[in-house]
Amino acid sequence: xxxxxxxxxxxxxxxxxxxxxxxxxxxxxxxxxxxxxxxxxxxxxxxxxxxxxxxxxxxxxxxxxxxxxxxxxxxxxxxxxxxxxxxxxxxxxxxxxxxxxxxxxxxxxxxxxxxxxxxxxxxxxxxxxxxxxxxxxxxxxxxxxxxxxxxxxxxxxxxxxxxxxxxxxxxxxxxxxxxxxxxxxxxxxxxxxxxxxxxxxxxxxxxxxxxxxxxxxxxxxxxxxxxxxxxxxxxxxxxxxxxxxxxxxxxxxxxxxxxxxxxxxxxxxxxxxxxxxxxxxxxxxxxxxx
Amino acid sequence: xxxxxxxxxxxxxxxxxxxxxxxxxxxxxxxxxxxxxxxxxxxxxxxxxxxxxxxxxxxxxxxxxxxxxxxxxxxxxxxxxxxxxxxxxxxxxxxxxxxxxxxxxxxxxxxxxxxxxxxxxxxxxxxxxxxxxxxxxxxxxxxxxxxxxxxxxxxxxxxxxxxxxxxxxxxxxxxxxxxxxxxxxxxxxxxxxxxxxxxxxxxxxxxxxxxxxxxxxxxxxxxxxxxxxxxxxxxxxxxxxxxxxxxxxxxxxxxxxxxxxxxxxxxxxxxxxxxxxxxxxxxxxxxxxxxxxxxxxxxxxxxxxxxxxxxxxxxxxxxxxxxxxxxxxxxxxxxxxxxxxxxxxxxxxxxxxxxxxxxxxxxxxxxxxxxxxxxxxxxxxxxxxxxxxxxxxxxxxxxxxxxxxxxxxxxxxxxxxxx
Ligand code: SF4
Ligand code: SF4
Numbered sequence: 001x002x003x004x005x006x007x008x009x010x011x012x013x014x015x016x017x018x019x020x021x022x023x024x025x026x027x028x029x030x031x032x033x034x035x036x037x038x039x040x041x042x043x044x045x046x047x048x049x050x051x052x053x054x055x056x057x058x059x060x061x062x063x064x065x066x067x068x069x070x071x072x073x074x075x076x077x078x079x080x081x082x083x084x085x086x087x088x089x090x091x092x093x094x095x096x097x098x099x100x101x102x103x104x105x106x107x108x109x110x111x112x113x114x115x116x117x118x119x120x121x122x123x124x125x126x127x128x129x130x131x132x133x134x135x136x137x138x139x140x141x142x143x144x145x146x147x148x149x150x151x152x153x154x155x156x157x158x159x160x161x162x163x164x165x166x167x168x169x170x171x172x173x174x175x176x177x178x179x180x181x182x183x184x185x186x187x188x189x190x191x192x193x194x195x196x197x198x199x200x201x202x203x204x205x206x207x208x209x210x211x212x213x214x215x216x217x218x219x220x221x222x223x224x225x226x227x228x229x230x231x232x233x234x235x236x237x238x239x240x241x242x243x244x245x246x247x248x249x250x251x252x253x254x255x256x257x258x259x260x261x262x263x264x265x266x267x268x269x270x271x272x273x274x275x276x277x278x279x280x281x282x283x284x285x286x287x288x289x290x
Numbered sequence: 291x292x293x294x295x296x297x298x299x300x301x302x303x304x305x306x307x308x309x310x311x312x313x314x315x316x317x318x319x320x321x322x323x324x325x326x327x328x329x330x331x332x333x334x335x336x337x338x339x340x341x342x343x344x345x346x347x348x349x350x351x352x353x354x355x356x357x358x359x360x361x362x363x364x365x366x367x368x369x370x371x372x373x374x375x376x377x378x379x380x381x382x383x384x385x386x387x388x389x390x391x392x393x394x395x396x397x398x399x400x401x402x403x404x405x406x407x408x409x410x411x412x413x414x415x416x417x418x419x420x421x422x423x424x425x426x427x428x429x430x431x432x433x434x435x436x437x438x439x440x441x442x443x444x445x446x447x448x449x450x451x452x453x454x455x456x457x458x459x460x461x462x463x464x465x466x467x468x469x470x471x472x473x474x475x476x477x478x479x480x481x482x483x484x485x486x487x488x489x490x491x492x493x494x495x496x497x498x499x500x501x502x503x504x505x506x507x508x509x510x511x512x513x514x515x516x517x518x519x520x521x522x523x524x525x526x527x528x529x530x531x532x533x534x535x536x537x538x539x540x541x542x543x544x545x546x547x548x549x550x551x552x553x554x555x556x557x558x559x560x561x562x563x564x565x566x567x568x569x570x571x572x573x574x575x576x577x578x579x580x581x582x583x584x585x586x587x588x589x590x591x592x593x594x595x596x597x598x599x600x601x602x603x604x605x606x607x608x609x610x611x612x613x614x615x616x617x618x619x620x621x622x623x624x625x626x627x628x629x630x631x632x633x634x635x636x637x638x639x640x641x642x643x644x645x646x647x648x649x650x651x652x653x654x655x656x657x658x659x660x661x662x663x664x665x666x667x668x669x670x671x672x673x674x675x676x677x678x679x680x681x682x683x684x685x686x687x688x689x690x691x692x693x694x695x696x697x698x699x700x701x702x703x704x705x706x707x708x709x
Binding site for chain 2: 077079109111112113114115116117118132133134135136137138139141142143145147150151152153154155156157158239241242247248250251252254255258261262265266269270272273276
């Protein structure tokens with residue numbers, strides 16, 4: 001055990017007595033998400049790059065329709081009024097087109113960052129943003145490992161904008177707009193566990209077609225969007241250095257230590273202050289204190 | 291019946307005298323058209339205009355922030371650096387009220403005042419940066435608590451700590467107003483406020499570092515480590531004390547007629563004592579930096595351009611001033627103490643900006659650079675703080691005891707309140 005682990009153990013042991021059980025329980029809830037947590041499987045080998053999903057998204061969200069003609073190889077990013085984009089990459093196996101949007105992490109960094117709980121993982125899968133809560137601090141943008149949340153810098157009443165997996169459509173039992181619009185089945189909506197099974201099956205049954213990697217299975221602790229690709233994901237602009245640790249874990253230790261410090265330090269300081277004798281002098285001399 | 295009427299009349303006179311006193315004190319003292327006043331006032335006016343634009347047209351109208359760089363100078367300088375510089379208050383109150391080092395008592399008030407104002411203005415600058423500041427009541431009133439958020443913790447601590455520091459400073463306000471009974475009651479609260487304040491400070495000084503724990507892939511490895519919270523905490527000790535040294539030296543020149551005999555006599559001694567504490571904590575910090583570097587096996591990075599930048603910060607602006615502090619202490623050289631403090635402040639400024647702005651997304655093409663508007667607003671925040679600081683120091687017993695201040699007043703430097 002090295003120094004760091006020793007420290008960690010000490011902290012965690014102390015803290016868990018106080019809040020540990022509580023937080024750990026929350027954590028579990030979020031990881032599992034139940035059998036019915038939904039997700040989307042993106043099979044880039046089936047994607048034509050037709051951008052029907054971009055248009056469907058804009059329509060569903062009341063955003064300006066995307067330009068008709070774009071050079072897919074010129075990488076575009078999402079923006080406050082474009083919540084999903086399709087980009088093309090020249091790879092060792094030719095052109096591959098990829099749709100990108102919020103990954104809907106199982107334990108989202110944005111949610112752990114948000115001090116108003118405006119960003120929230122819903123049990124059904126979507127990570128949503130709630131306008132009535134957000135105070136616009138943009139800590140979610142600092143924390144998201146995929147750089148997804150966007151901020152309306154040109155508005156006096158700015159919102160955070162990102163894909164919410166069509167949360168409202170899901171409530172009504174519909175699929176996300178992008179999935180419904182996809183002509184080839186490159187996008188598939190369903191319970192994440194089933195999608196994962198399906199993805200594995202595709203990879204195993206067609207090893208020539210796919211690389212042996214389901215992006216989103218473990219990245220950042222797992223995401224509700226899962227990707228299949230014919231080439232390694234770094235060729236498609238995905239961050240591939242991400243740890244498999246869920247991001248909220250990185251601050252959890254610190255937060256565990258907080259109640260410990262709050263309960264241990266004050267009595268300690270008081271004891272030290274009381275232990276020393278000597279007249280308690282005051283700034284302003286006798287006249288003010290006698 | 292009669293007695294009551296008399297009492298009411300007495301209270302009315304008291305009240306009238308109180309209002310008259312406050313109105314009198316609100317008036318500016320001294321010459322108005324000094325270079326300092328002219329420059330800072332224009333900065334504040336321009337800053338106010340810029341903020342009006344910002345609040346009507348959005349953050350993008352005057353800042354260079356964008357989707358890749360959501361936090362810039364206002365967070366990196368005003369909040370993160372400003373709060374580190376304000377660390378002197380918790381360190382000094384610890385030394386004086388907890389450890390009983392009476393030697394430092396004469397500078398406690400100025401430091402606490404400075405800390406309090408720093409939190410009001412610099413932590414308050416967080417509000418300027420919020421896109422939807424009117425929602426700030428959400429995490430405070432509790433209709434939506436994001437308890438898993440480090441920022442939640444930090445924001446709450448800012449608020450609580452401001453209160454604690456105000457309580458610590460409140461005896462000076464009571465003395466200024468001549469409220470003896472209140473003064474005595476407030477004095478009884480000090481130790482509690484100090485203990486609470488120190489606890490809060492350890493947590494939010496480190497918490498500011500913990501803000502970046504989830505941004506680990508975005509910060510250059512020389513500045514990111516899982517130990518950022520500890521590094522921020524330890525460096526806030528010598529950052530805060532260096533500011534105390536620096537600020538004290540300036541205050542003494544500017545407000546020399548407000549400095550009491552006790553402080554005047556011991557000031558050099560105090561600075562030399564602080565120099566030793568700075569040196570000690572800086573060596574601890576350097577040792578931690580070394581461990582972190584070894585732990586991450588980042589030696590090879592030191593020969594890159596970023597490595598040189600890192601060495602400038604850690605070797606040039608922490609190790610060198612640490613040695614200078616030590617020398618200054620040995621030779622009892624106050625000028626050297628001031629020089630070392632100035633260097634340390636630059637080093638801390640660099641460190642906080644490196645973590646929050648400069649080495650954040652160091653790989654990005656077209657890195658964020660603050661706009662002139664952002665710089666002016668930041669300077670306006672600093673200027674406003676200095677104005678309030680000056681106003682308070684010129685009126686309340688901050689640099690001198692209440693009795694000395696009273697004597698000063700009767701000698702014609704202001705209204706004599708207590709007959
Ligand atoms: S990808 Fe980013 S914005 Fe989307 S859920 Fe994950 S952390 Fe949140
Ligand atoms: S900007 Fe809004 S959603 Fe993002 S962390 Fe801040 S309060 Fe939460």
